[in-house]
Amino acid sequence: MAGLQHTVLFDLHQSLGAKMVPFAGYEMPVQYPAGVLKEHQHTRAAAGLFDVSHMGQILLRGPDVAAALEALVPVDLQGLPEGRQRYAMFTDESGGVLDDLMVANRGDHLFLVVNAARKAADLAHLRESLPESIQIEPLADRALIALQGPQAELALARLLPGVLEMRFMDVATLDWEGGAVWVSRSGYTGEDGFEVSLPEAAAVGFARALLAMEEVAPVGLGARDSLRLEAGLCLYGHDIDTTTSPVEAGLTWAIQKVRRKGGAREGGFPGAERILRELSDGAxxxxxxxxxxxxxxxxxxxxxxxxxxxxxxxxxxxxxxxxxxxxxxxxxxxxxxxxxxxxxxxxxxxxxxxxxxxxxxxxxxxxxxxx
Amino acid sequence: MKFTEEHEWLRADGDVVTVGITEHAAEQLGDVVFVELPEIETMVARGDEVCVIESVKAASDILAPIEGEIVEINETLVDNPGLVNEDPLGDAWFFKLKVDDPSVLDEFMSEDEYKDFIG
The missing domain is CATH 2.40.30.110 (Aminomethyltransferase beta-barrel domains)
Structure with a gap:
């Protein structure tokens, strides 16, 4: 398909018999020969492997980086401990949602995972809004592989025993065959599971090692959508966008007390007036x-x-x-x-x-x- | 068995024509999760939307390939839409049409012609 980008796992998808479709500027697997229903059920029963390398991975570093990013999201990032991750959303001046994302505190930097369709806009937004002292580093050479389902821990621990120590929304740097991989215990299916960010050069071998396990099957975008829908999770551009506020979208659980009215760092993000009002009075x-x-x-x-x-x-x-x-x-x-x-x-x-x-x-x- | 460009198959038994969708169509649709059938005794014209099929991916219609009267529908599909993927050319027929002149089927593709058509 002309003009579409490929992830590093493209050839692997094709060799697995995937049906490829255009998605957010990428040619991505919508399903494999098993089909959407079986892939969905496999993820709920065992472990599904998803290529989410099309998503944007961005590093932010610099003095008081958490405080700087708090100016763009209604989320407590200064209180986010090292080794933990939090769900956040970029808001605009009218209180709409520009994108939703994950923010991880990885010690000397923050690691952001943003939606594929929004990554260019998010980068522009970050460059425009953050102070010059913050370095913004888009990571174009890393893949992102999600392993989701009740047997994800069992399977992944064979390659990365350190995952056994992690709980939901923990992040860690673990070693695989001599290289560093970044793992978070999270995902977007409503299941226990992990997302693994790793250098592109290691991604095919890592995915193959997982797919060789009995518990693991590849899962496409079709089942990813039905899984997140059952889990009640928002899909950007559909359930949330610039016309919906986080309060309307029911994402108030992601807005910690410290950023709300009466909190120590009340407001201070785009659209705060509307969002704080809706938090008090309802949308x-x-x-x-x-x-x-x-x-x-x-x-x-x-x-x-x-x-x-x-x-x-x-x-x-x-x-x-x-x-x-x-x-x-x-x-x-x-x-x-x-x-x-x-x-x-x-x-x-x-x-x-x-x-x-x-x-x-x-x-x-x-x-x-x-x- | 005859085949249409809309990926339906037709099988005539006297003046009653059974209609289903091809394996190719079922595969393209993906897992079928919902089927809506027409009412019996409905008169349909060629090209009328007669059935709705929803897969995990999208909704599509089955069009009446020829003019006729709906004389039988396959209610099994309502309770078990997945049958469309399991046995599209057999048990997962959709409806039967009574036609005036079964020779109208001659204009549709043979199996070999259909195979060429889908490449």
Whole structure:
């Protein structure tokens, strides 16, 4: 496919029989011969290997780097201990979300993992906004491999015994065949698991060593999407973007007290006025879980109504599909506050017909993190 | 068995034509998770959207390949949509059409022609 970038695992994907599709400027595996359902179920039952090398990896170093980055995110980074990672989001002046990301404190620097589609914009944003004393180092020569599922620890520990010492959201530098790999105990599937950042030169050998294990199977973007959807996790550009605030999106758990009203470092991030106000008073609309009645999936763009006939849409679905582990369709979308209570009934318009949809608690499936 | 450019197969038994989708189509769709079937006794014209198929990836339609009356539908698919991936050319037929003139099937592709068509 012309004009698309390849990750270092491209040839491996092809040799595994992957079906490749364009995604965020990369040619990526959407599924392997097993198919989305089996790959999803394998991740929930054993361990799935995901190539997420298309995501952006960025190092930040310099004096008071955590304080500097706090000016761009509503998250407590100065209180983030060495060896720990935290979920964050870049906000804009209107309180919208520019991107969501992971920030790890790796001692003398911060390590950021950002969305592939946003990495150029994020880098420009960092360069524009951070003081000159902070070095911004995009890492173009590192791969990122996720291993997710209840047997991820068992499998990965054969290569990296140090992972046994880690708990959810820990980060560590471990040794593999004489080289340093950066490991975090995290992921985006709702399962226990790890993300491993390593030099491109080592990535194919590392992935092959994992894939040789009985517990491990390759998993494509298709199942990555159904896994994160069941886990109630937001996909940037769909469930969150510059038109949604972190409070509307239900990401308030990521905004620590110290950055809230009355906190020691209250505000001080773009859009603070709106975000702090919504934290106190609530937002007019909220991201909710939705369960369509019956088996027909409702996907992104389906309009939601508060009545079966007539009236204007009250919201829309931002992502949705079939949930393989639940064996019924699920979706997420935004609704006015009055309709957000679990059990509320709304209607989704599908092929000209309005079908009942019930508001449900998120996540749809409880997470399995090793806290 | 005859094949259409929309990746359906047609099998005539007298004036009743059974319609399904090809292996190639099932593979392209991916795992099928939802099937909506037409009502029996519906009169359909060629090109009408008759069924909805949703896979884990996307929604698509099955179009009526020829004019006729829906005389039977495969309700099994509603409860077990995965059958479309398991046995697209056999048990996972979608509907049966009663047609006036079964010779209209002659214009569609043979199996060899269809294989050339999908390359």
């Amino acid at each position: 007019a609309r909220q991201r909710v879980g939705l369960i369509p009645e019956g088996r027909a999936p409702m996907r992104e763009g389906v309009e939601l109504f508060d009545q079966e006939k007539g009236g204007d849409p009250v919201g829309r679905i931002t992502s949705g599909g079939f949930a393989p582990s639940l064996e019924h369709p699920v979706a997420m979308g935004y609704l006015p506050k009055a309709l957000c209570a679990t059990g509320s009934r709304v209607y989704g318009e599908l092929r000209g017909r309005r079908l009942p949809v019930t508001v449900a608690a998120l996540p749809f499936r409880p997470a399995n993190y090793r806290k």
